Amino acid sequence: NAGVTQTPKFRVLKTGQSMTLLCAQDMNHEYMYWYRQDPGMGLRLIHYSVGEGTTAKGEVPDGYNVSRLKKQNFLLGLESAAPSQTSVYFCASSSGGTYGYTFGSGTRLTVV
Amino acid sequence: QQQVKQSPQSLIVQKGGISIINCAYENTAFDYFPWYQQFPGKGPALLIAIRPDVSEKKEGRFTISFNKSAKQFSLHIMDSQPGDSATYFCAAIPTGAGNMLTFGGGTRLMVKP
Numbered sequence: 538n539a540g541v542t543q544t545p546k547f548r549v550l551k552t553g554q555s556m557t558l559l560c561a562q563d564m565n566h567e568y569m570y571w572y573r574q575d576p577g578m579g580l581r582l583i584h585y586s587v588g589e590g591t592t593a594k595g596e597v598p599d600g601y602n603v604s605r606l607k608k609q610n611f612l613l614g615l616e617s618a619a620p621s622q623t624s625v626y627f628c629a630s631s632s633g634g635t636y637g638y639t640f641g642s643g644t645r646l647t648v649v
Numbered sequence: 650q651q652q653v654k655q656s657p658q659s660l661i662v663q664k665g666g667i668s669i670i671n672c673a674y675e676n677t678a679f680d681y682f683p684w685y686q687q688f689p690g691k692g693p694a695l696l697i698a699i700r701p702d703v704s705e706k707k708e709g710r711f712t713i714s715f716n717k718s719a720k721q722f723s724l725h726i727m728d729s730q731p732g733d734s735a736t737y738f739c740a741a742i743p744t745g746a747g748n749m750l751t752f753g754g755g756t757r758l759m760v761k762p
Contacts, residue, residue: 568748577658579738579752580693595749627692633748637683640692
């Protein structure tokens with residue numbers, strides 16, 4: 538099925554390690570987003586992109602970096618993981634305007 | 650500080666009952682209000698949405714009520730079923746670039762058989 542694919546699905550990191558989460562969409566969407574989901578906090582926007590080669594900060598960008606070198610891919614990087622970054626990360630894409638987002642199935646990250 | 654406040658955090662309803670989830674917002678730039686449904690291990694999926702120029706929108710058993718003057722909106726699930734058990738998020742999108750969703754904190758709904 539077409540949609541948003543996130544890899545990996547699960548990961549355990551030690552404090553200070555780095556990793557990259559990959560998001561790929563095959564719907565030719567211009568907009569892509571990274572959210573983190575924590576209990577009682579809903580989903581909070583980390584970074585987003587309004588097109589290939591563009592990125593912008595969201596509500597909680599500290600400790601994360603992103604890149605959008607290709608339209609279909611949006612990468613989220615953690616340079617030095619901290620326990621506060623333990624969360625479920627969701628990638629989403631949209632065609633813009635007020636059309637609905639399509640979300641991936643999430644990456645559960647634990648930092649010990 | 651959440652721009653969209655959602656209540657309750659959890660809700661238990663008997664099968665056939667009405668589930669009601671409420672949201673409130675402050676930012677008057679919001680002009681589109683979707684609701685998302687999320688099952689365990691899955692990403693959120695768009696359920697129903699409303700614009701502020703409409704006071705009510707109904708799709709099957711799901712109804713959004715919108716009160717622009719009070720800056721509140723709510724989701725009603727009629728004849729609730731065990732298959733409706735999920736986490737529900739209200740959200741809002743402002744006018745302008747970025748098309749960024751701001752989510753409420755979520756409501757975990759359990760419908761008992």
